Amino acid sequence: MTLEPESLGQSRSDLAEALRSERRRAGLTQTRLAQRCNMSQTKISNIESGKLTPTIVDVELILEAIETEGPVTTKILALARTANTEWQNDWASQRRGLDKKQNELARLEAVTTEFRFFLPTMITGLLATPDYVRASLARNPGDMSKVVAKKLERQRILLDSSKSFTFLLTEQAVRWPLASPIAMAMQLDRLASVSRIPNVRLGVIPLGIAGPVTETPLSVFTVYDRRLVQVETHTGALILRDHRDISTYRDDFERYESYAVFGDDCRELLAEWAKIFTRPRQ
The missing domain is CATH 1.10.260.40 (lambda repressor-like DNA-binding domains)
Known part of the structure; x- marks a missing residue:
């Protein structure tokens, strides 16, 4: 279709x-x-x-x-x-004000219990430092201070013990140099800190995975309970509510999850990658 x-x-x-x-x-x-x-x-x-x-x-x-x-x-x-499919384009969001989009996400997060984030390209706002958030919004015109504040305010939901979060990030997403080297090192330290929150599972999928990987990451997506899936593109997002779509993305998430590294092993990788950003140039 x-x-x-x-x-x-x-x-x-x-x-x-x-x-x-x-x-x-x-x-x-x-x-x-x-x-x-x-x-x-x-x-x-x-x-x-x-x-x-x-x-x-x-x-x-x-x-x-x-x-x-x-x-x-x-x-x-x-x-x-x-x-049951909704298209949200970035141009319309910019016209309405990106802070309004943050309000919508906050309302959705308030009624969601179980979150699954697949992040193959960059770090999501719930995990981002202020410097990383500002860098991610740099291409948008105008004053982004209100949007930055709302993004950071939304991070408090990670401390709500009634909710569970699983974040899967590829090595490319973690190491993509969106901000300055020192800001990137601080961002990776932030990921390691968040991974210690009891109701948060944070895993990375390293490039050096042993054995063949049959799944090809295509896009950023978030699964909110069994309520809906948000699939992000370069110019907007698709909101899918069909139970078949939701089940497919949940299955995809489980397969990607099988390749991820969690816990101390994850934090060890993050620390190793952080050192690369702060290593003196020859």
Whole structure:
């Protein structure tokens, strides 16, 4: 299926209309359909009005309840998959203000219990020092002080013992010289410190892995519980809510995790790499 970003919003209204039409074709009231699906009538009403985007599982239950089959089922499930995908482009975020994006992330983090971060290119904001955060925002125009402050403020969530975090970073991400050598050495020290927080697992995937690696890292992604996946690109991010997408990314994460080094071995590598940044040049 070809995904056009501008079609995502339209797919939600198309899905609502299609489900409403199929229910009426089956001769069912919203209340009767809700009973068959073990949902509330309010939920069915919100789905059919477009106020609520149903999950793929919700749509499958509704289609089974109204006994829809064949090409119509295929079409509606395709609409549901597209409706559960959101595109957030960087230009729109910049127009609204990057500090607003930080507020959105903070709200998502507040309702998430289990986090999985795969970081093949650079260090994420929750792990970053102030110097690294400022360097990561250097290409953005204007005063970034408010954004920097909000990024650093979000780091407090790492100390919430009711939440668990797993960070996987490739050696390339850790050693990419985004900031000055001394700032990079301090950043690696920060990673080692965070790795000691009880509810945080921080691992690195070194280039010198023994044996063949069959997985090819493609992009940065974060898995929030089984709620959604955020996949980052150079110009924005895809938000995926389809349970099949979420399961695929969780499986990918587990495979990458099998290559990672954790604990004292991880901290030993970080200390070794930090020394490279502070080693006097010949």
